Amino acid sequence: MDEAGAAYLRACAIPHQLDLQIFRVLVPGLDEAAAEARYKELGELSLIRSVNGGLALHDQARKYLFGQWLANPQGQFVVFSQRLADYFSHIAGQSHGERLDTAWRQAMFHRIGATADVGIEELERLCRRARKAGRLSECETLITLAHEYDRVLNARQLGVIAYHEAKLAADRRQWPAAETLFRNVADNTEVSSERRVKALDRLGLVFSSQRRWREAIQTFELALERARSGGEHELPFILHDLGVAYRESGDLAKAQALLEQAIREARATENVSCMAAGYNSLGTVRLKLRQVQQAISDYKESLTLLNQLQDENRAAQVYNNLGAAYSDLADWKTSGEMYTHSLQIKENAGDTLGQAKSLSNLMPVYQNENLTSQAIDAGKRAISMFEEMRDPYDAAVVKRNLAKLYRRLDNREEAVRAYTDAIESLRASDAANEAAGLQQEFNDYLKPRSFPWWGCGIIVFSLLILLGIFTVIAFLDSR
Amino acid sequence: MNERDLSEFVDRAAEMGRFRDMLQSGNKPIFFVSGDSGFGKSSLLLRMVHDCSVQQIRKAELTWSATRNYDYVGIMRKIRDDLGAQNFNEFTRLVNRFTGAESQEVQIKINLEGSGRNSVAQGAKIEGSTINTMANVVIDQMNVLPRTDMAVPEAERMIRLTDLFLQALAAIVANERIVIFFDAVEKMTEETASWVWNELLGAMRDPKFANLRVVQCGQKKPSLSRDMQKLTEQAELGPLGAADVDEYLVRRGVDESSRVNAARWLMAASAGRPDALANMVDAFFQGRD
Secondary structure: OOHHHHHHHHHOOOOOOEOHHHHHHHOOOOOHHHHHHHHHHHHOOOOEEEEOOEEEEOHHHHHHHHHHHHHOOOOHHHHHHHHHHHHHHHHHHOOOHHHHHHHHHHHHHHHHHHOHHHHHHHHHHHHHHHHHOOOHHHHHHHHHHHHOOHHHOOHHHHHHHHHHHHHHHHHOOOHHHHHHHHHHHHHOOOOOHHHHHHHHHHHHHHHHHOOOHHHHHHHHHHHHHHHOOOOHHHHHHHHHHHHHHHHHHOOHHHHHHHHHHHHHHHHHOOOHHHHHHHHHHHHHHHHHOOOHHHHHHHHHHHHHHHHHHOOHHHHHHHHHHHHHHHHHOOOHHHHHHHHHHHHHHHHHHOOHHHHHHHHHHHHHHHHHOOOHHHHHHHHHHHHHHHHHOOOHHHHHHHHHHHHHHHHHOOOHHHHHHHHHHHHHHHHHOOOHHHHHHHHHHHHHHHOOOOOOHHHHHHHHHHHHHHHHHHHHHHHHHHO | OHHHHHHOOOOOHHHHHHHHHHHHHOOOOEEEEEOOOOOOHHHHHHHHHHHHHHOOOEEEEEEOOOOOOOOHHHHHHHHHHHHOHHHHHHHHHHHHHHOOOOOEEEEEEEEOOOOOOOEEOHHHOOOOOOOOEEEEEEEOOOOOOOOOOOOOOHHHHHHHHHHHHHHHHHHHHOOOOEEEEEEOHHHOOHHHHHHHHHHHOHHHHOHHHOOEEEEEEEOOOOOOOHHHHHHEEEEEOOOOOHHHHHHHHHHOOOOHHHHHHHHHHHHHHHOOOHHHHHHHHHHHHHHHO
16 A cells, blocks of 8 residues: 555544545545545455445554544644534535434534534534433434543533533433532533533432432532522522422421522523422422412412423423322312323323323322222223333332222222232332232231121120010019 | 455354354344454354345344444334335334324335345335335334424333334244344444343244344443343354464465465464454555555
8 A cells, every 4th residue: 555545544544434425525636536446445455344335444443543643633633524524514414314413423523623612512512402302322422422532622621521421321310420420520620610500400410319318408509609609590490409409308498498589580580491390399398388279379370381481291290280289178170170181281292101190190089089980990091001101110009009999999809800910010010018018908808807806795795785684574574 | 345355254163153053943043242343243244144145034234333323213214124114114104203204105116026035116116027016115204303292201202113113023024034133232322222132132032023033243242131141142253263364365365385474473463363364464465566
């Protein structure tokens, strides 16, 4: 291979794979025939394999050569990266769906090589888009690509990548990794103060998710302190999260004060979404304080705000909470209406699991309204949906509730069937303790009913009284 | 280039034997080939793919790379496209529905002649001289983002799409053997690997999938549950032996007079690593030229 060929080979280590078109983008100076000849020459090398209709260097070879580029990422490397970034951006402009995704990934990767800050911004945009759509796999792919540049990125840029990686870990409930990454971002003085505050807030949420309230509160307090001197935009969110942490740890007075403050801060910045969340959370505090009417008022305020945002999905959750509140007032009719509203939103959204939960909530409402067949129907539908969505534990819980309902109705056959089903499902969901508890309850139900001891006592006593009366009568007669 | 790879392929007779056994018997219908980078996994997979072509066994092939990283939807789409989209209409309709695309159906002509392979020709392109049947095919709009007016949780989307996909796949494998090849699986993301093992390969416990075979190539051995161990045959590629190096030199056209010494030297220098061996022989030919 001549010197030019060697240079082309080194250039081919920059993209992950290439075809003739990409090769010509890399080395635009070659005419068509020359480019084809060189491309063919490259394809003959054992270092290079065919993949997905194009060529790619073997991993080890690419890693070595790309590492060589990163040892001196200037000049030619920037030129090549820029060309590739522009090419893939152009391809993205003509693509949609999966091809668009692939083109964007490639454009982002090369943009980092050309101008790191611009490329990292692109990474952020794509990560947010993917997370919003629930596509965690896509996030991982983007972050893995960005990490190829670790040795040439500065602390700030690495901090941005770490922040998104931490969010991904939290989404996956990988708590230790999420904690470490968020802590690192929060301590990274090169990262913007706003991002450091956000990282602290999210670290607090990681603790909250694990019910580690003391650590959550400490972290939120720290976030609050830092937000006041750089990151004021985050104040309503942090106040809200801190309020919820206090609520869940049992300090309801403090929770109420913080949530009210969160709402005020959100109102001052016209953050309707945060206000809606605040009222919803405050409603739950009031419910715990047995201030049911005020809770209802807060939930309704939240609904009004969510309707402004046309956020039906969060509205479904608030309707659910209203259903619980009206249940507390034993206003079963209104409770049923609220749960039904929640159910309808979830039906429209295609959220089967959400529907199952609403139906499960409706069961006791129907029971209390003596709408027994509706209660049973709701239970059966909920079970079917939970099983369809492969949630055996929740299905088991509803089966258990159904068993108790049948028992109350004295429908022994159905009760036995439902108990048996529920116990099996609990065992299948690794809920051995609950299964054992329910088995005991079932065994007690199956025991033949014995006459209570005090009943025997009453009968014997009555017989003795009668005997006594007859004896007296007989005695008086004989006299 | 693939022809060159096939003609230069050496050794791995044991692995090929196990692959052929798996094809026939199906006792362990999942074959996992592991080995470090450069140990010839992709070449071995290529050889297996070729074997399937020779035996006229239909297949699907997926290769992961850093920028082409299939997620579970991407996997199902690719398998669908390799096996014939007309068999997966319900699945495609649901994908389109979840991504807010309008489903469109077209009639295409399917060539059923000769090998019994169905090749779906886009845009009613006619292949071969015998046209047997027309099929309705739902066109996948290939969108990736979920529609914004619905809020089906990702977990639910996955379950529904997987169920429809597996139903369609079961219908195909009821009538014929199918092999799915996965290469470079170490590049799969966590979610994707979890879906592959739990949903796709997990379904193979069902007798409905008795005709399905899956071959995976990756750098790391998988950590398998006891259930999956019963279904999975594993092979780990090691270095080539001296005889293999000699055979490779024969296939690369190294003349006999140079071969003996070259084989000895190359064996020592490459430690039997196929990629190192191949690169050294390249360099030898380049230097000679």
